[in-house]
Amino acid sequence: MDCIFCKIVKGEIPCFKVYENDKVLAFADINPINPGHTLIIPKAHAENLYEISDEDLTAVALASKLVIQGIKDALDPIGVACLQLNGKGANQVVMHYHLHLIPRGKDDPELPVSGWELKPGDMKAIEETAKKISSVIKQ
Numbered sequence: 001m002d003c004i005f006c007k008i009v010k011g012e013i014p015c016f017k018v019y020e021n022d023k024v025l026a027f028a029d030i031n032p033i034n035p036g037h038t039l040i041i042p043k044a045h046a047e048n049l050y051e052i053s054d055e056d057l058t059a060v061a062l063a064s065k066l067v068i069q070g071i072k073d074a075l076d077p078i079g080v081a082c083l084q085l086n087g088k089g090a091n092q093v094v095m096h097y098h099l100h101l102i103p104r105g106k107d108d109p110e111l112p113v114s115g116w117e118l119k120p121g122d123m124k125a126i127e128e129t130a131k132k133i134s135s136v137i138k139q
């Protein structure tokens with residue numbers, strides 16, 4: 001499989017490592033939105049949230065708590081966006097699950113993805129869509 005993040009995990013491609021444990025690796029995004037833009041990935045290949053194991057997802061979540069604290073202590077951002085994309089239609093570029101941690105500075109422009117206009121939706125349509133989703137969730 002020709003996966004750039006798997007190659008980073010194996011050490012075949014270098015990275016600027018931020019944090020590592022037996023399940024996850026965190027490293028600097030080399031196309032950063034901002035200084036400190038960090039990616040956290042499971043070491044085991046999974047394309048996205050549809051595929052990642054519960055164990056690896058938990059490990060990523062716990063690592064994100066450590067790394068975000070490190071970003072806060074090191075860079076003192078005004079906020080940190082945690083962003084995770086699933087599928088090419090959501091602009092996922094590398095098809096190996098990754099969580100972006102994106103520090104925000106006080107003079108930064110608004111992140112487009114988090115700056116949408118808040119306007120009330122159609123309550124009937126919202127209810128119907130929520131029911132449609134909840135009725136097919138498998139536990």
Ligand SMILES: [Zn+2]
Binds near residue numbers: 003005006045095
């Ligand atoms: Zn991979």
